Amino acid sequence: MTAVAAKYAEIRKLGAEVLSVSVDSHFVHKMWQEHELSKMIPGGVPYPMLSDPGGRIGRAYAVYDEAAGVDIRGRFLIDPDGVIQAMEVLAPAVGRNVGELIRQLQAFQHARQTGQVTPSGWAPGKQALTPGPELTGKVFEAWKPGEAD
Amino acid sequence: MAVMVGRAAPDFEANAFVDGTFGVVKLSDYKGQWVVLCFYPGDFTFV
Structure with missing residues (x-):
């Protein structure tokens, strides 16, 4: 504690x-x-x-x-x-x-304020994603797993 | 009801040591701000 x-x-x-x-x-x-x-x-x-x-x-x-x-x-x-x-x-x-x-607190606050979702390992300043039909099947264009590090 | 993300946190009231004195803390008094609720096994333990 x-x-x-x-x-x-x-x-x-x-x-x-x-x-x-x-x-x-x-x-x-x-x-x-x-x-x-x-x-x-x-x-x-x-x-x-x-x-x-x-x-x-x-x-x-x-x-x-x-x-x-x-x-x-x-x-x-x-x-x-x-x-x-x-x-x-x-x-x-x-x-x-x-x-x-x-980090989780910052991510949930970001999601609450923007309506965006945060990929694995997200931290302030990193790419978050806006969910919707346009993103379906296109996550690979917006985000790469290597960005999680 | 089981605790689950996306569900209301069970409200409670508890005796507390706060700001050097004794008081009563109620979870619902913190509505409007984020709360980090941390349980731990006991005072005078190691981690």
């Missing part, structure tokens, strides 16, 4: 808020912030840290592990209408890629 905190300014600049959720109480969140996070991130993590005792929220998002009694690492990108646009769930051993989260 500190990796998200380190990129928080960039995420806020895109008009997004971060909410973190675990089964720990808000009291434990405070302890974690004071004893560890604030030593990793100047000022500590800047976003709200939510408490989900018993996994009620985690169950609603299908990320609560009943056996372990914890919320596993799920990430949901929710648009201004409250609709889920992206979701990613990782098994415990591997952490997130915050750069990819930011």
Whole structure:
């Protein structure tokens, strides 16, 4: 979660808020912030840290592990209408890629603002596509797989 | 209802540690802006 905190300014600049959720109480969140996070991130993590005792929220998002009694690492990108646009769930051993989260946020914002769709690996400044009859069967003219890199 | 892209995110209310104090956070309070909702297994873990 500190990796998200380190990129928080960039995420806020895109008009997004971060909410973190675990089964720990808000009291434990405070302890974690004071004893560890604030030593990793100047000022500590800047976003709200939510408490989900018993996994009620985690169950609603299908990320609560009943056996372990914890919320596993799920990430949901929710648009201004409250609709889920992206979701990613990782098994415990591997952490997130915050750069990819930011790329997805930029791509969904581009799609929402322009009505265009963004090909694989799209990033700001790269070619996006306008869906429609004219493009059908002609994607090869507008976009090459090598542009995904 | 299962969570799915293109569907409404389930609303919730939770106790939170925010800006150095305790408060209550409701997802629907963030309507009108993008939200990155991140679950993680627990405080004081490693990744």
